[in-house]
Amino acid sequence: MTIKQAMVLAAGLGTRMRPITDTIPKPLVKIDGKPMIDYALDSLAEAGVERAVVNVHHHADQMLDHLQSYKRLEIIISDEREGLMNNGGGLAKGLKLLDRGPVFVTNADLFWIGERAGQPSNLVRLAGFFDAERMDMAMLCVKLEDTTGHNGKNDFNRDAEQRLSRFRADEPDPVVYAGAIAMQTSFLDDAPDDAFNVNIYFNKAIARGRLYGMMLEGHWLTVGTPEAIDDAEATIRRYRALA
DSSP, X not given: OOOOEEEEEOOOOOGGGTTGGGTSOGGGOEXXXXXXXXXXXXXXXXXTOOEEEEEEOTTXXXXXXXXXXXXXXXXXXXXXXXXXXXXXXXXXXHHTTSOSSEEEEEETTEEEEOOOTTSOOHHHHHHHHOOTTTOXXXXXXXXXXXXXXXXXXXXXXXXXXXXXXXXXXXXXXXXXXXXEEEEEGGGGTTOOSSOOOTHHHHHHHHHTTOEEEEEOSSEEEEOOSHHHHHHHHHHHHHHHHHO
């Protein structure tokens, strides 16, 4: 399957990144000279995505200026300036701006490095892994040891069939959610119109036995604080030296 549309969650306040985010939205903070959101957008473009919804709120004018200049994808704006919708409400609102069908969902402040040249990317692999007959959501997952900047906690366990359940220390194959999903837009058809956390739908998929996880190739980075910028850039330099 080739997925040609996406939703990028980019409207958060970035409070833990203050004072940097007092004057700039978190997705535009540069890591190794590149705005964080461009890592997500470039990955989508390279996977065959043609159009993406991006939600905006904090320093929205700066986001709009930047997104207008991004030419690898058609960008559609989901405007949350009147009020934040949390990640679930923002996703449900943004999906209404896309065609019905398969869609990637990614975050603007999480990205990965270290994919093998000449091989299918993580998102291409995720699109191929997603089977709407068996799955409500297919998540990109990563081992804790392959992360930089994460809080040190696992999110799920993965069983032998690659189904996900909420993390339990006494269960095998713990994984971290790596911030990318393949799903059908219809899965959120019953979503409320107000703000809510997307974990509601993770739990719904788990209860139905339809949340699946595919392992990321490479190394996953999240940059939540000003101090984490140095760690992320050091990791990028290390992987570049190995290439």
